[in-house]
Amino acid sequence: MSSPVEELLNRSQRLGADPRNTNFAGGNASAKGTAVDPATGSDVELMWVKGSGGDLGTLTEAGLAVLRLDRLRALTGVYPGVEREDEMVAAFEFCAFGKGGAAPSIDTTMHGLVEAAHVDHLHPDAGIAIAAAADGEELTRRIFGDRVVWVPWRRPGFQLGLDIAAIKAENPQAIGCILGGHGITAWADTSAQCEANSLEIIRTAEAYIAEHGKPEPFGSVLPGYEALPEEERRARAAALFPIIRGLASTDVRQVGHFTDTPEVLDFLSRAEHPRLAALGTSCPDHFLRTKVVPMVLDLPAGAPFEEAVGRLRERHAAYREEYRAYYERHAVPGSPAMRGADPAIVLVPGVGMFSFGKDKQTARVAGEFYLNAINVMRGAEAVSAYAPIPEVEKFRIEYWELEDAKLRRLPAPKPLAGRIALVTGGGSGIGAATARRLAAEGACVVVADRDLAAAEKVAAELGARAYRPSDVAIAAGVDVTDEEQIAAAFRETVLAFGGVDLIVNNAGLSLSRSLLETTVQDWDLQHDVMARGSFLVSRESARIMIDQGMGGDIVSISSKDSVFAGPDNVAYGAAKADQAHQVRLLAAELGEHGIRVNGVNPAHGRRTLLKREVLPEHVAAAVFALTGGDLSLTTGLHIPVDAGVAAAFLR
The missing domain is CATH 3.40.225.10 (Class II aldolase/adducin N-terminal domain)
Structure with a gap:
């Protein structure tokens, strides 16, 4: 036999899985039952109810508030009246059973005072349509007879709980109520019957609107306002x-x-x-x-x-x-400040x-x-x-x-909260490490890579813990040498998140050969990917950033070879020097728009002053240092991340 908690969770998840029944994080459900009080060894009556801010469709036991019914119902004796009903929310803390559990929501009283073992409060579109109709009370009688009772609008709180409890007591034949301007509430002595009652109210309202509603409730089509192709x-x-x-x-x-x-x-x-x-x-x-x-x-x-x-x-x-x-x-005096x-x-x-x-x-x-x-x-x-x-x-x-x-009570936002980042070459190495760091610091991330499968793998990793992974990261397949592909990637970025704030030009490759062994194809490929690619990506991002009027960051992952002249590296070193100088040129040009342009110069190998290996995560940390807020007045800078290469010191 299922426990009240198991029944409640299963019912909640079924109801919350169908958007016709309630919206995301909307509504709540409860169950009453007995458990042993470890302090006395005796049975105690409890109520389990979805806590504040939770979602029915994904509800787990950790998302339930657990309260002693005797103490919750005793609050009616100290209730100071509707003008002070907000004070009762703090009193819920004194009704809690055990430790942990979610914070009780404002609707807790509705569930606790109604004399029924199971209660659902939902926000179905069809139910709210009746609740928000000009003649909602008459419609409720016409649609449901005496099986569903009308409750006039009242702000959620202790008094509304008292009202619904009284209406339920006065109408023993009723299975629930329509809350004016708000939603529906249903009840029953078993979880299965409570769910059935909720669905009866919702589906009956849907059927009535479908059968009796006029065909064009929003009026005729306005010429010229039709959807574009x-x-x-x-x-x-x-x-x-x-x-x-x-x-x-x-x-x-x-x-x-x-x-x-x-x-x-x-x-x-x-x-x-x-x-x-x-x-x-x-x-x-x-x-x-x-x-x-x-x-x-x-x-x-x-x-x-x-x-x-x-x-x-x-x-x-x-x-x-x-x-x-x-x-x-x-x-009024005491109102919170305008947001x-x-x-x-x-x-x-x-x-x-x-x-x-x-x-x-x-x-x-x-x-x-x-x-x-x-x-x-x-x-x-x-x-x-x-x-x-x-x-x-x-x-x-x-x-x-x-x-x-x-x-x-919400936690402070992360440093990159509200920022939208695009990382080229994000499918592996430095790009993947940078995408991970930016997402961890709160940014929405577009992982762009010529290898779409690799980009998709990184994006899926970034969004693995999110309710919807695409809320955190998406992948874009893009060859940074191709203008059309870059424009398409940025359109995808904009349609996904609204714009772009932070660009990391990381796509690159290295073909280290002597001058005589370097072919024109070697030269062109490296300049196309790193010099041309950075130019094209920066140009497209700048257009969007200027339209937004919110500033922005462009960071290019260059190299120690952009300043250090070594043998057998003419094509790569020249391409990186081009990319590095673009940083200075664009910093000078885009500063008036609040767009900062900086670079990171990594190097590999252990023949360094610090004698430590440079990892992709170290480069990602430098990108975050440049964009996380503490260096908000820094532009045109190159940060070496090379564990100390004296020949590459910036002068």
Whole structure:
């Protein structure tokens, strides 16, 4: 027989695996049961519930909060009222059973006070569509009869838990409720029945919308706002993305994600999209990640590129002013300070959605949540009218002290957090070591190599521990002597992460031969890969960095041979000297854009002053030293990483 914890985890993972049931990291589930208290040897009633910030689909036992039910329910006797309900969150700590476990979420009371062994609280698109409809209460009665009860909007917290517990007690026939503007909650005495009840509510809402909803809830197609053909659409997105990312990073550097699913493109092609977008999202889980409203480009898909860029800048300036006004309308003494005023979601008709966050996962999830919001708006408009919770309520959640405290508890960002790096020759040796170091320091990394399989292997290694490996690293097959391949690799980089901030020119090879043995082919190959390759990669990256307006770093892995003249090395040494001088030339040219250009000069062998072997990791450490922040005013520098070669000392 399964334990309550096993049943809870299995149910949670099944429900969370289907995006129709709930969104990533959204909702929670619980189970009640008994266990032996090691302090007394007696049975004690416990509740296991998904902790704050966890994801149902990937929930493990470590992600559960464990509380004593007697102490949790005793909190009703000391509850000071709705005006002070936030104080009750700290009281959950005194209900904890044992040590460890996840921090209890704000929804803990909902689970603990409802008289049922198993409770699910979910954020399904169909359920929120009913919850966010203008006549949601009437729709709930019409769709479910008395099996599902309407609960008016109330901010999540202790009082909402009391409300739901009372409604459940007053309606013994009910299997759950629709929470106005928010989501659904279901309950039962067994885990299997609780899951069945959750799915009944969700699937019944889906079926009702499909059967009774009007066919074009977003209105007619706006001429000129239709989706561009795929190739043209992706090219337009790649051209716009660095500019939009720069705007969205005015306050804090952001990573981006691009979405051009049919649902997004259809929404942006319809007459009602400006009105609906301006209403903002409804479910708290949505707007905490997407902000209350997106920024929308109000031009047709085929508008000239420069006109679109100019209008995006105007819309961004207006968005920031409107966000500040929103904050000032609702802030009260004691409200947390205003956070960044840049948009998290930018919508471009005919092209798609650009979403932003502190890292790739946050940016991607923001886009997924806005797609959920589009689905909610579609459902609500199909059977009624979309009516999200009032703006003041959104503010009370966005600038909730409990949410702010959660943000303050987050670990400090890593030195390269929010940075997007591309490493050529990243499939092996110095390039692979550098890619590993940059990813370990928080960067999103593009592993570029002529050997795509080798690049893919390194990228997979970097992302092995991530929820989605491509949130950390991707691979790009590229010959750095080929302009078209380089341009394609950078388009891939931009569409994956939003732009580029850090380039490592590492691709290279060495053919050490005497002058008389060096062929023209030897000379051309080494100059093509190292001198021409660095030039082409630097030129393409500089274009993007200038568009972003966020500065950047270009680092070239040169060699001691760029300054040390030795025999039997004319082609390699000359190519490396060319590459090294490019560092100085580009540092002088790109400094006005805040782009720093530096070099690293490695050497191999043990015939050195320090008599130590130089490893790829030592070169990677030098790249990080140049780009990690401590040398922010250094440009045009070459750092020797050669264990001491006196003949290669820089003069």
